[in-house]
Amino acid sequence: MPENPMKEWFLKVPWGKLAMLSWGDPSLPPTLLVHGFMDTAATFIPLVDVMPATFHYVTFDLPDVLQALHLIKEFLIKVQGRDVPIVQKRKQERAGKDDLQLEPGTFLAARVGRAFSAGPEADGVTPAAAVCSNLSDAGASVIGQSSAIGAGAAVLDIVGAGHGHSDTMPGPPISPLHLVEAIRQIVDQLQWDTVSCVAHSMGYLICAYYNAVYPGRIRRLVSLAGAISIQLHGLVELPKDWFDISIASYYRRYFQPPAPLTYTYKKAVESLARARDVSEADATILASRCLKSVDGEFRFTWDVKAKKIYVPPIAEDILYSILSTPTPTLCLVPTEDKTPITFYDCHVNMLAKLTNERYVFVSVPGGHSVHLTNPEFIVPQIVKFFNEDVKSKL
Structure with missing residues (x-):
C-alpha cells in the first residue's frame, strides 16, 4: 500500500498516551492491528504495505510496565x-x-x-x-x-489506570485483561461503531476479552498465530505452578530486577532476530520502536520485569464462554510456528470446542511472525475474510 504513507501520532488516555501508527483514509472501514507479548506496532508495517488501500489501518504500542x-x-x-x-x-x-x-x-x-x-x-x-x-x-x-x-x-x-513509545499503565503485574482498556480507549475516541481486528499471538486474547465485554463492536477478528496463546490458561489446573509463574517469579524480578543490558546496535538486532526467529532485516523493523540509545550503546525499552506476564486464572468453561462469541473469527495457524505448546490438552481441547462455521482455522506457511516475514502468504486469506458474508448468530 505504498500510496498511503504511514502516520505516527499519539492518543491521549487517562494514564498518559498511546503511540499510534495509521495508514489510509479515516473515512474507510477501520481495521485495528494488535500486537502480542514483548512486541511493538512496527511488527505490522510489512503486512500493511501489501494490504489493499480499501481500509483504514490503525495500530499502537501496547502499554507495558516500563515505568x-x-x-x-x-x-x-x-x-x-x-x-x-x-x-x-x-x-x-x-x-x-x-x-x-x-x-x-x-x-x-x-x-x-x-x-x-x-x-x-x-x-x-x-x-x-x-x-x-x-x-x-x-x-x-x-x-x-x-x-x-x-x-x-x-x-x-x-x-491505577509503555511496549514501544506508549506510556505504561501503573500497577504491575499487567495481564491481557488490563490491556483491554487500551482497545476501548481507541475504539471510543475514534468513534468507531464497529471495527475489524487483526491480532497477533497474545494480542488475540486481548481482542477476545474486549469482544466479550463489548459485544458487537468487533465486526471480524483475525487471529495471527493467536490460537497458541490459549494454552496459557492451562496453568489454572496447576495452582502451584500458576502461582510460581504468574506471581512469584514476577515479583522476584520486580523487587530484585536484574541489571538492564546494553548492546551495540548490531548485537541488539541479532538478539531480537534470535528471540523472534526472524531475519536481521525483519528484526531491524522491530528495533525501530523498541531500542533507545544509552551512552553510545542501545537498550531495549521494555522492562525486563515485563518478561513475566500475569496469566489470569480463568477456568476452561469460562474461557470457552469468552472466546465463543458470535463474532466471525479466522484463526491463521502458521505451519512452521516453533512456539512450544506446554499445556497441550488445554490447547487442543479448546480449539476443538471452538471450531464451527463462525470460528474457522486455516493453516498457512510460515513461522510465528509470518505477518512480518512473509505477509504475502496471509493477505489473500485476510482480505477474503473481511469481504465475505460470514454467518453470525444473533
Whole structure:
C-alpha cells in the first residue's frame, strides 16, 4: 500500500498516551492491528504495505510496565502525619522493619487512578483508609479488608489506570485483561461503531476479552498465530505452578530486577532476530520502536520485569464462554510456528470446542511472525475474510 504513507501520532488516555501508527483514509472501514507479548506496532508495517488501500489501518504500542515503579511511587498515604510512598512502606514490611503503622488517613496523591468506595461513603468527616490493591485484583480484593478495618472508616481502593513509545499503565503485574482498556480507549475516541481486528499471538486474547465485554463492536477478528496463546490458561489446573509463574517469579524480578543490558546496535538486532526467529532485516523493523540509545550503546525499552506476564486464572468453561462469541473469527495457524505448546490438552481441547462455521482455522506457511516475514502468504486469506458474508448468530 505504498500510496498511503504511514502516520505516527499519539492518543491521549487517562494514564498518559498511546503511540499510534495509521495508514489510509479515516473515512474507510477501520481495521485495528494488535500486537502480542514483548512486541511493538512496527511488527505490522510489512503486512500493511501489501494490504489493499480499501481500509483504514490503525495500530499502537501496547502499554507495558516500563515505568510502573516510577508511577507507583507517586501513590502517597498518610501515615503518622507523614506522606509516605506506598513503595517505601512495602519495602519496610518485607524487611521486617515496618515501624510505619497504617492509620486511617487520607489518600493524598495519585496522578493516575480511580477510587472505588468499599465501605461508608466518604463524607469529609468519616476517616478514610487507603487500601491499595494489585491492579490485577480489579478492586475486588479489598472487600474482605474493608470488613476487617471496620465500619468507622470509608475504605477507598485505589486502582491505577509503555511496549514501544506508549506510556505504561501503573500497577504491575499487567495481564491481557488490563490491556483491554487500551482497545476501548481507541475504539471510543475514534468513534468507531464497529471495527475489524487483526491480532497477533497474545494480542488475540486481548481482542477476545474486549469482544466479550463489548459485544458487537468487533465486526471480524483475525487471529495471527493467536490460537497458541490459549494454552496459557492451562496453568489454572496447576495452582502451584500458576502461582510460581504468574506471581512469584514476577515479583522476584520486580523487587530484585536484574541489571538492564546494553548492546551495540548490531548485537541488539541479532538478539531480537534470535528471540523472534526472524531475519536481521525483519528484526531491524522491530528495533525501530523498541531500542533507545544509552551512552553510545542501545537498550531495549521494555522492562525486563515485563518478561513475566500475569496469566489470569480463568477456568476452561469460562474461557470457552469468552472466546465463543458470535463474532466471525479466522484463526491463521502458521505451519512452521516453533512456539512450544506446554499445556497441550488445554490447547487442543479448546480449539476443538471452538471450531464451527463462525470460528474457522486455516493453516498457512510460515513461522510465528509470518505477518512480518512473509505477509504475502496471509493477505489473500485476510482480505477474503473481511469481504465475505460470514454467518453470525444473533
